[in-house]
Amino acid sequence: MNKLYQFSPDGLDMEETTDQQLQFVTDRQKVINPSVGIVEEQKTNGETLTVSLQQDAVLLNGEQLHSALLKIVSSQSELSYRCAKQEDNICRSGVVTIKLSVQDRDHDDPDGLLYIKPFILKNEFGFKRK
Numbered sequence: 001m002n003k004l005y006q007f008s009p010d011g012l013d014m015e016e017t018t019d020q021q022l023q024f025v026t027d028r029q030k031v032i033n034p035s036v037g038i039v040e041e042q043k044t045n046g047e048t049l050t051v052s053l054q055q056d057a058v059l060l061n062g063e064q065l066h067s068a069l070l071k072i073v074s075s076q077s078e079l080s081y082r083c084a085k086q087e088d089n090i091c092r093s094g095v096v097t098i099k100l101s102v103q104d105r106d107h108d109d110p111d112g113l114l115y116i117k118p119f120i121l122k123n124e125f126g127f128k129r130k
Contacts (some may be wrong), residue, residue, distance in 0.1 A: 001123070003060055007049045010129050011090040012081055013116045021052040022098075025090060029127070051098070055079050058100070069105055073118050076101035085128075092129040096124070 016023035022112035027046035030039050050061050053074045058065045079101045085093035103118035 014091050015089045019078050024049045044061045054126045069104050070102050073101040095126045
């Protein structure tokens with residue numbers, strides 16, 4: 001969540017987003033027009049931040065977030081969004097839901113005596129581009 005907050009996205013690329021991947025984009029920049037002295041918003045080439053679920057792990061731009069003790073159960077986890085304002089293929093305003101099923105790596109065998117069921121972490125947040 002810290003990396004996403006630092007990235008400060010302008011929207012969500014709806015063509016690249018699935019139930020296993022969210023692709024955030026930053027494609028706008030505010031600049032001061034020196035001739036009139038007002039702040040204007042300009043399009044930029046854009047950067048992306050991709051959050052994905054693959055092989056029982058969470059990846060940020062393809063780099064795995066690692067925990068030696070816990071694992072993500074991808075089959076029970078999901079990434080989703082609801083779009084309130086859309087511009088072309090970019091969702092500029094909406095709600096993102098990240099639901100992760102987390103399990104102890106050492107106690108993940110359902111037939112084991114010390115089996116621990118996965119627990120759910122659910123995070124929902126809204127975003128809006130002004």
